[in-house]
Amino acid sequence: MRRSPRRPLILKRRKLPFVKSETEVPHDEPDGPQRKVAPAAHDDPCLPDAIRIVDHPSMPDTQVVVIPKTADLQTIIDTLSAKGKECGPQGPNKFILLSGGSGSLEDWPSSLSLPALGEDSNIRAFGNPLTFNEAAEGGARTDCSVETTPPTTATPLDKELDCSLLDESLTNIQWLGGMCSDGLGTDAERKTANKENQETCAQRLQPSQNLDGAQRPPYSYMAMIQFAINSKPDRRMTLKEIYTWIEDHFPYFRNVAKPGWKNSIRHNLSLHDMFIRETSQDGKISFWTIRPEANRCLTLDQVYKSEADPAASHSSQAAQVCETQQVKPAVPLMKRTTAPISSERKMKPLLPRTDSYLVPVQLSLSPSLFLPLAASQQNCSSSAADFPGGAKRVRIAPKCAPPPVEELKEEPLKPPTGDTPITISEPWRRTPSGRESQDVLDFSPIRTPLGAALTPQHQNHTPFSLNITPFQEPPLFSSPRELLTSPGMERQRPCSRELQVGGPPTANRSITEGLVLDTMNDSLSKILVDISFSGLEDEELDVCNISWSQLIPELK
Amino acid sequence: MRRSPRRPLILKRRKLPFVKSETEVPHDEPDGPQRKVAPAAHDDPCLPDAIRIVDHPSMPDTQVVVIPKTADLQTIIDTLSAKGKECGPQGPNKFILLSGGSGSLEDWPSSLSLPALGEDSNIRAFGNPLTFNEAAEGGARTDCSVETTPPTTATPLDKELDCSLLDESLTNIQWLGGMCSDGLGTDAERKTANKENQETCAQRLQPSQNLDGAQRPPYSYMAMIQFAINSKPDRRMTLKEIYTWIEDHFPYFRNVAKPGWKNSIRHNLSLHDMFIRETSQDGKISFWTIRPEANRCLTLDQVYKSEADPAASHSSQAAQVCETQQVKPAVPLMKRTTAPISSERKMKPLLPRTDSYLVPVQLSLSPSLFLPLAASQQNCSSSAADFPGGAKRVRIAPKCAPPPVEELKEEPLKPPTGDTPITISEPWRRTPSGRESQDVLDFSPIRTPLGAALTPQHQNHTPFSLNITPFQEPPLFSSPRELLTSPGMERQRPCSRELQVGGPPTANRSITEGLVLDTMNDSLSKILVDISFSGLEDEELDVCNISWSQLIPELK
DNA sequence: TGCCTGTTTATAAACAAAGGA
């Protein structure tokens, strides 16, 4: 009964299933696949359980494969691997496997065999000696019931295997970002509203039309500030520019919202660590930036989705419109007609920054996957296995040459020291949080080469909708905030905006676990994928957070 | 007009004067002192400008000397040094010099000579090459007007020089912490208040009496939670215990506050990084703790102050009452009569966590000062000068022997690297914040030996009111929150509760700069002093934030 | 189902500092 529009109810959280990595999966049994579901080789568009394949919006020769849970992973890997080899270096040869939301976890095969699995030397038993209590107690009860969402019928999308970017037409008007037509009507009402929190705007005027921003956008202030700042090429905005950008792109705030929304903007800027204030050299001007490690590179173009088109590639064109529009900072009041409306828009909900209650799975990351094709192609690296605590790679077929030793010459990265017997000295343990490591990181053997420079293929500022977060995993945390402020995550990385795309700390991201099948390498690796705006239809993608290591024990 | 008791208005901030360390102070001119004010050798109790001397509440043989600004520092140092030598190792031989609030900064002598000043080798020019703009622009205008508080008449306190702890009697009832007499009346009203935010309590019953907690205590939720948790010997409390403790000690929340205050407690626990949730080994119970680096060790006994007694030493007895009372967690409703009321109490305001807009001065810290007397006495260390970036010490008289090389065997502490010429590459600089160092820490030469173990003399859990934060300084920050979450401040210090008292990170503290005159060492060092509850009368102490290096150029 | 605990966002507000009229 208080005020209605409190807390836009954007974010949804769900308890993720606790994955008992090594407690259930036998070990290495090469038993055959069960439940042979057709791999849906993108020939059968309407198969209800078909695999959906889309090109990665930014990575070349890479496709995202969303696999329903009832599908047989073994067959899929075999099929994709064969297909990748057919296409060779010019066709799609990397596949990011994500688990679809259909079915429940119990439908998965408990183990899965990989052909010609090499005995990886650095596969270490790092189950969860410190968290077995939770696994033993709560694991068998409700935590495995998992994802009882009704199986979405999954109107499958078949993308051609060519690497051309998609550009279907947008459809389906839902949230019309139509700009209001009173661009100059704000001065008068601001005179009457000095106290910043008074009901001055046209509060009850347009009750329910989408035009003029009567509906509040489904994004938090934090998200909108990111939209605004990331729209500038230098990713730097003054407070007033942020105000103006939000008013221009979300007319709700110009027309409907109470003036206190600016207070909230300032509050968010101050409160959240991800927003950092910089000062011009003369100290006169303050610019707000986004801490590069925390920048999900959210942009407004990723917001709008079309009905049947999962392609996120051409929506970046709209972003370019935004950027060029923002570049000229003059005439702040009359830009509404040029704005990125394009009128046929529907807002996609923003996934949570990261999954709360992330399952404490160990993720392996092979940096070679994120090298540009030119580098990862010449000599397929087995160097990932040599990282002190990093990438665990499961080979499908032995193939490769010695590692190229790419850019990974950072600090020597102190030895893992994870082999010391874990002495449970204190009866209390800090509730899963990435901070301070302590016992948590003793349990995790992953000492990622934090400063390892990757060369992401992504364009500099062009937005993308499927980020891959390399060589950094959330150790064990229960809330994104803890991850954000966890020390050690952010060393002194030079904030170069070129490298920030896949930057180390996974804070403020929306992460799911995936597999990368690299047919050039014959490797299968686990990765973290940022699916903030996946570019896929949310209803269809419906990525389920599972741990691939539950299916493939070799991945641990 | 909204709701009245919003935001208890506890904290005050003031812009601190920007101290131009090396721009104004000539350099090393040993010109004589001006304005010979009597050192007030604790013989003249009623001198208006007298120096106030109190024993340090926890450090032996240490006295806190609050010096009015108009006093002559040279004479004071000489006098104190002579007195310390008289007393020898058993008398007071360390003096913490704090600047009183009387007078303005312009009254200080611009330089000050120290007898037999040794040429310190590691004194480096680290003025502020990156912030000279602010110094040049705003420094001369308003920033130097500084502290225009009317000169407090400074009812001086003369403490005897013996080291006996003080125990005067408490006086002056102001905020009566009287417990209400309806210890069991909460169950009935909770039945009617399911929704947690309903006006259920006796809202308008006792409008203005102090009894029964009609007045809200002047502490934030964050402070009260710290009071609660720190009252337990193991500094660990469940949520319900926190509720109960606060209700018991601040009856306002049991009797007057809306039930939403518990929501606020939970909100604060989650929001602030300083509160960390720990889980029992079986995962059933959650305990809230305070991040040791951020723990100011605030306790309730430090809250109550007497009228004319600045002694904080005997108020720890009241804390013992609190603790022992809290140790037995049973009978949560009938303990009100035994509580720490003692009925003659007046609540001291809590100083802000740390000074916002701290002046970017460089602080030097000599760890030997914080060793117990037994250690710092045998061979007075000149080891402070050998620290890679740490303590800069100005000798008064050459005396000492080679360093004892105490516990300072932590990680090799990478070389300062501060000698590289500062390249102002970016036109923007991150607004002063300890995060990420970057250009800020290039400017600061202080690379404190972060893990250096000190052996504080403080009792383990007994509260104290004048903390000294050794070997860690705020690099450059503008808000406590930034300092709190700044990386690199908290490495992997082992959270041993024995060492937390003077722990490195200065987060959540209320810091002022002081000098330590050690007559056993003949050394004069700058320190940071936590004056959260200074134990001194707030009105009299009135510590002014100045930089001692402005007065003593040898301190840089 | 309802309560308790925990996390996160929204909103209002107090206050400080700076700048302009």
Added chain:
DNA sequence: GCTCCTTTGTTTATAAACAGG
């Protein structure tokens, strides 16, 4: 120089939505 007002920035309080047990 001053006051008054606005803007910007920081911090706290309060309500609420929601997840999970």
